[in-house]
Amino acid sequence: MGLSVAQKIIKEHLVKGEMIPGKEIAIRIDQTLTQDSTGTMAYLQFEAMGIDRVKTKRSVAYIDHNTLQTGPENADDHLYIQTVAKKYGIYFSKPGNGICHQVHLERFAVPGQTLLGSDSHTPTAGGIGMLAIGAGGLDVAVAMGGGEYYFIMPKIVKVNLKGRLQPWVSAKDIILELLCRLTVKGGVGKIFEYTGEGVKTLSIPERATITNMGAELGATTSIFPSDEITYEFLKAQGREKDFVEILPDPDAVYDEEIEIDLSSLVPLAACPHSPDNVVPVSELKGIKVDQVAIGSCTNSSYKDLMKVAKILEGKTIAEHVSLVISPGSKQVLSMLSQNGALASLVSAGARILECACGPCIGMGQAPRTNGISLRTFNRNFEGRSGTPSAKVYLVSPETAAASAITGYITDPRTLGDEPQVEMPKSFLINDNLIVPPAENPDEVEVIRGPNIKPFPQGKPLPEVVVGKVLVKLGDNITTDHIMPSNAKLLPYRSNIPYLSDYCLTPCDPDFPKKARENGGGFIVGGVNYGQGSSREHAALVPLYLGIKGVLAKSFARIHMANLINNGIIPMVFENPNDYDTIEEMDELKIENARDQIEKSDVLIIENVTKGLKYRMVLNLTERQRQMILHGGLLNLTKAKGMN
Ligand code: SF4
Structure with a gap:
């Protein structure tokens, strides 16, 4: 039986398991990437593993998220990451060098290799034929140490691209079309693999726009074949030696199939407040715009910004519009300044921001109250822009x-003829903002400013676990409730003690105090506990406060994995009515905890205060049981070694 591109790469890297959808597998990781917002924690965890040097082929630490320096915290974090990278064999991309996914595509991504990144848009590198997956910082730390990455073998969806895009229709419209058809849940447990004659009409940055926003489908990743267009891109980046052709076998078998006729697509927009709320741009005609923001890891390539420059050339933006542009990388910005396109942007009225995530992560440029903002980004959730009442539409750079x-x-399409932009035969290559690792690590001192605090580590599970119910919550508690994130708290991502004062405070302002006074305890939740962002801090901070377990009616998948990674027991009520009998400050007790976790799928927990016993379901794989017994993934990795 023939294999698809994704199956070929997985097979080549498979360490454990079989490539059967729904079954757990483990793969070897060739490359890792981190960004600063998740990176500090990932490197603290890596340091805790006691390994001298990363074991990957290439690991890169980027600074692109928290680049505003309104206090010393972000600068302290950057210096810690720079020094830890230098010591342990990691390349360091300085602030100003660009957004992690754009720079990785330009300078590091290699077809046929695997990439694990502590950022949900890591699949961007799938545009170049890499199997690129987003994960938690601890998973990335383990991969840097040479450990395999465990995940559930996804279904492979063939996306057959027919025909070619009409003028003014772009790659962004292809992925918006898919989001419209499948919704933000449509990709869960799947890899989207693009094939068909239409693939050949798309450049690498266009392919990367599509794989980038596959994350919004909830997909494990998305991937394109590595073909002659991939070769041309790598050659233009001076990296033709990294090229390897990877095409699907003619008889490859896919689990599902979708067809998109590129010639039938029109410019699309995702309306507030979800990336799948998609309509044709023509239906939104006449809506007054306050802000236009161009950039992000989705649409800030050389080709994207050259197209924008040509559209704006000789024009002036509307009087009531603020146009902000964040180039994706120093390479893009340098080329625009060299060929004069930057002058077209500036003279049309654009405000040029630094090469970073910027407005996409709410770091500046929040729209006005009730403002309408058009963005080329990938997410438009309520409040993400920094203005809760703003309405954000996601569109192509052309729109x-x-x-x-x-x-x-x-x-x-109402503007007349579309200006043409060719892919350059050679990019401007200057890696002077990428700091290589030290040859002699002993000479490097890791500098920890006062914002770098030790992170909490789980302890092996005791025989008897006792604690009080510190809070009883309702349904759909998000990771934002558990660990709020905003421009004020983001600079403290490496300071768990500081963040712990805010844990669950949107639900119960006294939660941190109660946790401290009682030496930790249990959390009780309703349905879908821990939904939303994949934030690892929503497990790390409760661990710091001594949380031993969470009892809920059900859990969101990624948060449950993060709890287990940190040695906190997630337990599901076998009888949901038991939830009603629990009250705050009830004392809970788990007898023979180790034995129960090791041997049973149901755990008995006693409500000592009420004199009741509850049957709690454990949905754990064998490896996850070991993680709970050892007090988390880090301890398990240390105990068992990397493989
Ligand atoms: Fe995340 Fe936006 Fe930065 Fe992309 S540009 S990595 S989506 S914050």
Whole structure:
């Protein structure tokens, strides 16, 4: 039986398990990437493993998220990451060098290799034919140490691209079309693999726009074949030696199939407040725009910004519009300044921001109250822009530029002939903002500013676990409730003691105090506990406060994995009515905890205060049981070694 591109790469890297959808497998990781917001924790965890040097082929630490320096915290974090990278064999991409996914595509991504990144848009590198997966910082730390990455073998979905895009229709519209059809839940447990004649019409940055936003489908990853277009891109980046052809076998078997006729697509927009709330741009005609933001890891490549520059050339943006542009990388910005396109952008009225995530992560440029913001980004959740009442529409660079000129949401096809932009035969290569690791690690001192605090580590599970119910919560508690994140708290991502004062405070302002006074305890939740962002801090901070277990009616998948990674026991009520009998400050007790976790799928927990016993379901794989027994993934990794 023939194999698809994704299956070929998985097979080549398979360490454990079989490639059967739904079954757990483990793969070898060739490359890792981190960004600063998740990176500090990942490197503290890596240091705790006691390994001298990363074992990957290439690991890169990027600074692109928290680049505002309104106090010393972010600068302290950057210096810690820079020194830890130098010591342990990691390349360091300085602030100003660009957004992790854009720079990785340009300078590091290699077809056929595996990449694990502590950022949900890591699949961007799938545009170049890499199997690239986003994961928690601890998983990335383990991969840097040479450990395999465990995940559930996804279904492979063949996305057959027919025909070619019409003028003014772009790669962004392809992925918006898919989001419209499948919704933000449509990709869970799947890899989207693009094939068909339409693939050949798309450049690498266009392919990367599509794989980037596959994350919004909830997909494990997305991937394109590595073909002659991949070769041309790598050659233009001076990296033709990294090229390897990877095409699907003619008789490859896929689990599902979707067809998109590129020639039938029109410019699309995702309306507030979800990336799958998609309509044709023409239906939004006449909506007045306050802000246009162009950039992010989705749409900030050389080709994207050259297209915008050509559309804006000789024009002036509308009087009531603020246009902000964040180039994806120093390479992109340097080329735009060299060929004069930057002058077109500036003279049309664009405000040029640094090469970083910026407005996409809410670091500046929040729209006005009730403002309408058109963005080329990948997410438009309520409040993400920094203005809770703002309405954010996600569009292509072409639609964004057209609307900046008119001041109203505008279908770019109304502008007449589309300006053409060719992919450059050679990019401007200057890696002077990428600091290589030290040859002699002993000479490097890791500098920890006062914002770098030790992170909490789980302890092996005792025989008897006792504690009080510190809080009883309702349904759909998000990781944002558990560990709020905003521009004020983001600089403290490496300071768990500081963050712990805010744990669950949107639900119960006294929670941190109660946890401290009682030496930790239990959390009780309703349905879908821990939904939302994959935030690892929503497990690390409760661990710091001494949380031993969470009893809930059900858990969101990633948060449950993060709890287990940190040695906190997630337990599901076998009888949901038992939830009603628990009250705050009830004392709970688990007898023979180790034995129960090791041997049974149901754990008996006693409510000592009420004189009741509850049957709690454990949905754990064998490896997850070991993690709980050892007090988390880090301890298990230390105890068992990397493989
Ligand atoms: Fe995340 Fe936005 Fe940065 Fe991309 S540009 S990595 S989506 S914050």
